[in-house]
Amino acid sequence: MDLKQFFLEKLEREIAVTRKAIERVPEGKNDWKPHPRSMELGYLAALVAEMLGWIAFMVERDSLDLGDPASEGFKTRARESKAELLEALDKGVARSRAALEATTEEHLKKNWQFKMGGQVISDLPRYVMLTDAVFSHLAHHRGQLTVYLRLNEEKVPAMYGPSADEFH
Template sequence: MELKEFFLAQLDREAASSRKAIERTPEGRNDWKPHEKSMALGLLAALVATMPGWVSMMIETDELNLDDPRNEDLKTKPVATKAELLKLLDEGVAKARKSLEATTEEHLLKPWRFKMGGRTISEAPRHVQITDSVFSHLAHHRGQLTVYLRLNEASVPAIYGPSADEQF
């Protein structure tokens, strides 16, 4: 199996799981945090919604430098409604799908860099960055989001296995 086929299948699975969590995100609670050091619910939900779109950025560019003011629009911002979150998810998935379908195995083996604070935070082949910085990272933040759902009395979806609220 080619890497891009593997990633397309993973994109579909992760998008479906993210959709289930986003659909249960309570509206009007964007500023809610379980702890003062925690990320706010609105930002976390927007992050989960937009992360699949990072695949496209990693294919279409050679790096992301957060110190570059031209990249300010790439920073995640909360939105007001579930409908807006789902739109962000759908747009990101569509962009990722288009980029994956158009890329080559050779391109996925080329390096991609993440820079911030005047230094390179990570540099690895694109396929490693997509695995680690998108899909594994997404699973982490989606897991956080499910905890936030529970703490806000929202039902927690079955994702990798059943939850107390939902069986497969």
């Protein structure tokens, strides 16, 4: 299997798992956080909803500099409703699916840079960055979101195996 096909298949699996988590996010609790240094629930839910959309950004551009004012549109903002979160997920997934379908194996092997204020933080092959900065990073924050769900008395969805709330 080539990288392009691998990422397309991985994207499809992650859409369903991410959707299940987003569908459980309680509305009206955007400001809630379990600890003063923790992210607010609204920001975390939006981050999880948007992360699969990062694939398009990473396929279509050669770098991201979070210190550059041009990256302002990339920054996450909380959404007011579950419907808005799901819309963000769907739009990002559609862009990412199209970007992956249009890319080549050679392009996925070219380096992609992550920068802060012009300083290169990471410069690795695009396929490594997609694996680490999108899929692994998403799994981390989605897991964090399930803890927030539990602490807000919401049912935790089964993702890669059983959940105490869905399988007894």
